[in-house]
Amino acid sequence: MATEKMGVKIQRNPPESKLTELGVRKWPKWGCSPSKFPWTYTAKETCYLLEGKVKVYPDGYAECVEFGAGDLVEFPKGMKCTWDVSEAVDKHYNFE
Template identity: 70%
Template sequence: MATEKLGITIEKNPPESKLTELGVRNWPKWKLVPVAKFPWTFTKKETCYLVAGKVKVTPDGSDESVEIEEGDLVVFPKGYSCTWDVSVPVDKHYYHSDASLSSQENTSLVFGVFSKCQSS
């Protein structure tokens, strides 16, 4: 079950059937081998699945942070500004979307359609 914290949606260890439905394994990959700390702004809505890694995400203007790690499916809204503090090298699949959807359920619907289009 997905939960929202500090403006991002996180689903811990989603079932493989959901990852297949979303087409996650066909999304582009991004890796960050050294540990690092850096500011980041998402210019598009991003859904990502962490294959490996651990990151503490701190939204701009906040003292609170949330940790994302291997096995997490995460949705960052367009325009989300934060600091990434990478403690374990990251390997992730990601998908960018400009759609402004309000719920994880709608996100799943869109990605299900995306996945079906990919296989046609």
């Protein structure tokens, strides 16, 4: 079951059938080492974290959204935020 916080949708440990249905394993991969950087989503992004731990701070909010390995995450088009990567990320991603 997905939860939504500040526009970010997170499904923790989705079943393999859901990942297969979305074609996640065929999506391109991206990774980064621990770092902090601003990001703006010019399109809706869905990503599946294979490794890592992240806190995302959407602009205009004091709180953050936390997610990590095994999470399927959806970011809305137009969101501006800051990524705070505490453990190196390896993820599959898809822009719509």
